[in-house]
Every structure is written in structure tokens, then in C-alpha cells.
Amino acid sequence: MTVAVLGAGVAGLVAGCELTSLGYDVRLIEADSRVGGRICTHHFRCACGNAYGELGAMRIPGSHKCTLRYIEEANLQSRLIPFRGVFTEPNGIIDFSGRVTRVREVRGATPRPDSIDDRRLAYLTDIRVVVHAVCPLRLRHHYDTIVEPLVVQLLDTFHNDDIDTPSSRLHAFRRLAPFLRQVDDRFRAVVDDILLELGEEIYTLRGGLSLLTESLAHRLGSRIKRNVSVTEIDCTGDVAEISLQDSSGGASVLKADRIICTIPFSVLRRIPISGLPERQIRRVRTLPYSPASKTLLHCRTRFWEQGGIRGGGSVNDRWIRQVFYPDSESSRSSCYCGVLLASYAIGDDALRLANLEEQERQSLIKEELARFHPQIALPNMILSWKTMDWSEHRFSRGAYASAWVDNHIPFDSSQDPVSGQLLTFAGEHCSSLGGWIEGAIQSALTCVAEVAGVRL
Numbered sequence: 001m002t003v004a005v006l007g008a009g010v011a012g013l014v015a016g017c018e019l020t021s022l023g024y025d026v027r028l029i030e031a032d033s034r035v036g037g038r039i040c041t042h043h044f045r046c047a048c049g050n051a052y053g054e055l056g057a058m059r060i061p062g063s064h065k066c067t068l069r070y071i072e073e074a075n076l077q078s079r080l081i082p083f084r085g086v087f088t089e090p091n092g093i094i095d096f097s098g099r100v101t102r103v104r105e106v107r108g109a110t111p112r113p114d115s116i117d118d119r120r121l122a123y124l125t126d127i128r129v130v131v132h133a134v135c136p137l138r139l140r141h142h143y144d145t146i147v148e149p150l151v152v153q154l155l156d157t158f159h160n161d162d163i164d165t166p167s168s169r170l171h172a173f174r175r176l177a178p179f180l181r182q183v184d185d186r187f188r189a190v191v192d193d194i195l196l197e198l199g200e201e202i203y204t205l206r207g208g209l210s211l212l213t214e215s216l217a218h219r220l221g222s223r224i225k226r227n228v229s230v231t232e233i234d235c236t237g238d239v240a241e242i243s244l245q246d247s248s249g250g251a252s253v254l255k256a257d258r259i260i261c262t263i264p265f266s267v268l269r270r271i272p273i274s275g276l277p278e279r280q281i282r283r284v285r286t287l288p289y290s291p292a293s294k295t296l297l298h299c300r301t302r303f304w305e306q307g308g309i310r311g312g313g314s315v316n317d318r319w320i321r322q323v324f325y326p327d328s329e330s331s332r333s334s335c336y337c338g339v340l341l342a343s344y345a346i347g348d349d350a351l352r353l354a355n356l357e358e359q360e361r362q363s364l365i366k367e368e369l370a371r372f373h374p375q376i377a378l379p380n381m382i383l384s385w386k387t388m389d390w391s392e393h394r395f396s397r398g399a400y401a402s403a404w405v406d407n408h409i410p411f412d413s414s415q416d417p418v419s420g421q422l423l424t425f426a427g428e429h430c431s432s433l434g435g436w437i438e439g440a441i442q443s444a445l446t447c448v449a450e451v452a453g454v455r456l
């Protein structure tokens with residue numbers, strides 16, 4: 001039986017590997033010249049060979065067992081290193097409302113609502129800082145104007161022990177999470193992501209996450225056709241027909257008994273598909289995607305280490321949003337250079353950046369960073385730049401099917417299977433863990449199980 005897997009991101013690669021080992025004749029079609037999709041490690045030219053950063057996924061939570069399993073199968077587990085989030089580096093910077101503070105000093109940096117005691121103010125500050133560090137612009141505004149006054153009222157009902165915690169933002173957030181989940185649909189997913197970020201062990205891969213997708217691709221060898229785009233899908237006959245176009249414009253048709261399509265719906269909605277029920281077509285057309293943008297800077301020196309920053313991150317609520325530093329212990333290179341994730345923005349914050357001309361954006365990022373890292377303005381400090389706007393990328397047209405957008409329901413092809421069972425969908429957008437590698441892998445395994453009639 002021939003199975004065509006469309007898209008060689010992690011979902012397509014996992015589906016391809018599993019089906020191949022079950023004896024299926026697998027053909028993987030990938031429009032880009034590289035595999036991995038939204039797992040995308042960028043390497044800057046440098047003699048040290050260690051100047052890289054992540055333009056797409058970068059974190060692997062310890063609870064993401066499928067992702068960790070494939071890392072182990074690829075013999076990459078010795079490369080797993082802790083990923084340090086924004087609040088893990090006490091010397092990291094919080095640059096909010098025009099005021100630059102260290103993470104360790106941030107308590108007390110929130111305006112005091114009337115009639116609130118010091119304990120409650122400290123608690124409120126923790127919550128506000130976390131929400132402002134993570135949420136995109138409109139959601140931050142919504143929190144400040146609508147949600148925070150409700151939190152202030154709620155605090156009166158809290159026991160002092162709930163507020164006076166031995167540690168931590170995590171405890172504070174856990175106590176409030178059920179309320180935030182209820183108060184607004186968009187907060188439900190944000191709260192889960194915040195809890196995960198604050199509470200879990202999180203890892204990354206030394207050498208870059210693309211090592212995982214490259215290893216999966218290696219197993220598939222010549223079954224992957226790169227630089228070949230799917231231009232049309234026809235599921236009206238006994239076998240599926242997929243129209244393809246290579247990078248020099250050459251057209252061909254691939255026939256397959258089954259298709260597993262992992263192309264993001266943000267791209268798929270521009271590709272004609274026949275034989276799909278109207279309800280599914282509508283879901284493909286309307287599934288919302290969130291934008292995200294990242295800018296990496298290859299810097300001559302790791303100047304942030306002079307300020308005691310050994311990893312983790314900083315946040316700014318103006319333009320650049322989150323800044324991440326390479327971990328000093330695990331990514332030391334033979335030269336002094338370092339790769340700074342100078343800006344990671346999502347949602348409307350990312351769109352504001354994407355609207356700028358490249359030159360304008362670079363000056364702005366430099367200016368914003370100089371607010372707390374003046375060394376960035378030194379001559380020749382920046383060796384090279386690399387920016388990725390995922391909403392502009394022609395094979396993604398968005399960063400993730402967003403649970404942070406109103407009324408998001410993940411796509412579930414089993415609810416409305418295509419007649420004849422020729423076409424099944426996989427990818428992060430089909431899972432309840434949208435926006436995570438884990439969701440993409442789980443959806444792929446579900447499809448493989450359905451095609452092969454086995455449990456994986």
C-alpha cells in the first residue's frame with residue numbers, strides 16, 4: 001500500500017518513519033529545501049561551530065513523553081540540557097512600563113490599587129509580571145483593564161497562607177489558575193502554558209532541535225522529495241491523486257492509496273482539494289493561526305555575562321518582548337561569540353514587528369536592547385542577524401493554530417472522516433496540544449494507528 005505523507009515537519013517525519021517500519025511504501029513530499037518545518041535551527045558562520053539559535057521551537061517540557069521518546073530513539077538524549085525560562089535568571093531584566101528592573105527586584109514594581117496591603121500587592125505583582133511577560137498586547141491590555149480588578153476583589157477571599165508563599169510565582173499562579181481559566185476563553189490556554197513554563201522541568205537540545213528532524217529524515221532517505229510542492233489534492237476516485245510542482249516548475253501527479261496531510265491549514269486553504277466534505281473544508285479555511293517572530297543576533301562577545309546573566313531571559317513590554325540568552329554552562333564555545341535570541345514576539349506584538357522594513361526593525365531592536373544592554377551599540381558587536389516572521393513564511397503562514405485566539409477548537413478529522421478514508425490530517429493543528437512538538441507527534445501517531453490498524 002502506498003501512503004503519501006504531505007509535509008516533512010516533525011509530524012510528517014514521524015508518520016513516515018513509523019509507516020516505513022511497518023512495511024508501507026511511503027512517499028514524503030516537502031515543499032522546502034530543508035525538512036523540519038517549524039523546527040528550524042539557524043547556524044551562523046563561525047569558526048567555533050557553535051553559533052546557532054532556534055528560529056522555531058526551542059523548549060521540550062519534561063512531560064512531553066513522545067518528543068523525548070523520539071529524541072532517545074535518535075540517540076540524542078545526551079544532548080538534552082535544561083532550558084531556562086524568563087524567571088529563572090535573577091539577573092534577567094524586566095523592562096515594563098518604561099522601568100528597567102532585575103528579575104530579583106521586581107516585587108513592588110506594580111502600581112498599588114487602593115486599600116491593598118503589602119502582601120497582596122506583592123502577590124498581585126507576581127501575577128501581573130508573569131501575565132505581561134507571556135501574553136500578547138491585546139491580552140495584556142485585557143488583563144490590566146478587566147481581569148486585574150477582579151483578581152483584586154478575589155484576593156480578599158484568599159487566606160493569608162495562599163498569598164504569603166514560601167516561594168514563588170508558581171504557587172501564586174496555581175492558586176489563581178482556576179479563576180483565570182473561567183474568566184476568559186483566551187486565558188485558558190495561556191494559563192496552562194504559564195504553569196508549564198513556571199512549574200516544569202524544561203529541556204532543549206545542545207546543537208539545536210533540528211538534530212531531531214534531521215535524524216528522522218536520515219531514516220527515511222530518498223523517500224523524501226524536497227523542493228516539491230503539493231498544488232492540488234483529488235480524493236474523488238478509488239486512489240488519491242496529488243498534483244505536484246518541483247522548484248523548476250515541472251509538474252507531476254502522485255497516486256496513493258492513502259494520504260496523511262500535515263501541511264498547516266494556513267497554507268492548505270490555498271490548495272484546491274476535491275472529495276472533502278464541506279464541513280471539513282470550512283474548518284481548513286477558518287482555523288485561526290497566531291503569528292510569531294524571532295530575531296537572532298550573532299554577537300562578537302557574550303556581553304550579557306558581564307551583567308551576571310548566565311542564561312534564562314529578559315522581557316520588554318514595548319517591542320522586542322522576550323529575550324533569551326544561551327546557557328553559559330552547556331553551550332560554551334571555543335570563541336567569545338554568542339547567539340542572543342534578541343526578540344521573540346507572538347500575536348499582535350509579532351505583527352507590529354513584521355510590518356516594519358528590515359532596516360527599521362533592526363534599528364528598533366538594537367535601540368530596545370540598548371535600554372538594558374548598552375554594549376549592543378558598540379561598533380562591530382553584532383556580527384550577523386537572522387529574522388523569521390512565521391506569518392510571512394510561505395510554507396507556514398502562521399506560527400501555531402492558536403489556542404490563544406477566541407473560540408479555538410482543534411481540528412479532529414476522526415469526527416468527520418473523508419469518504420473512502422483516503423485522506424487524514426495530522427500536525428500540531430490537529431491535536432489538543434497545539435503549538436507544541438508533542439501535539440504534532442501525537443497527531444501523527446494517531447494517523448499511523450488509523451492507517452495501519454495498530455496501537456503505537
Ligand SMILES: Cc1cc2nc3c(=O)[nH]c(=O)nc-3n(C[C@H](O)[C@H](O)[C@H](O)COP(=O)(O)OP(=O)(O)OC[C@H]3O[C@@H](n4cnc5c(N)ncnc54)[C@H](O)[C@@H]3O)c2cc1C
Binds near residue numbers: 010011038429
Ligand atoms: C516561533 C515558534 C516557537 C515554537 N516553540 C516551541 C517550543 O518551544 N516547543 C515546542 O514543542 N513547540 C514549539 N513550537 C511549535 C512546534 O514548532 C510545532 O508545533 C511543530 O514543529 C509543528 O510540526 P508540524 O509537522 O505539525 O508542522 P510543520 O513543522 O509546519 O510541518 C509542515 C511541513 O509542510 C511543508 N509544506 C507546507 N506547504 C507545503 C506544500 N504545499 N507541499 C508540500 N509541503 C508543504 C512545510 O514546509 C513543513 O515542512 C514553536 C513554533 C514556532 C513557530
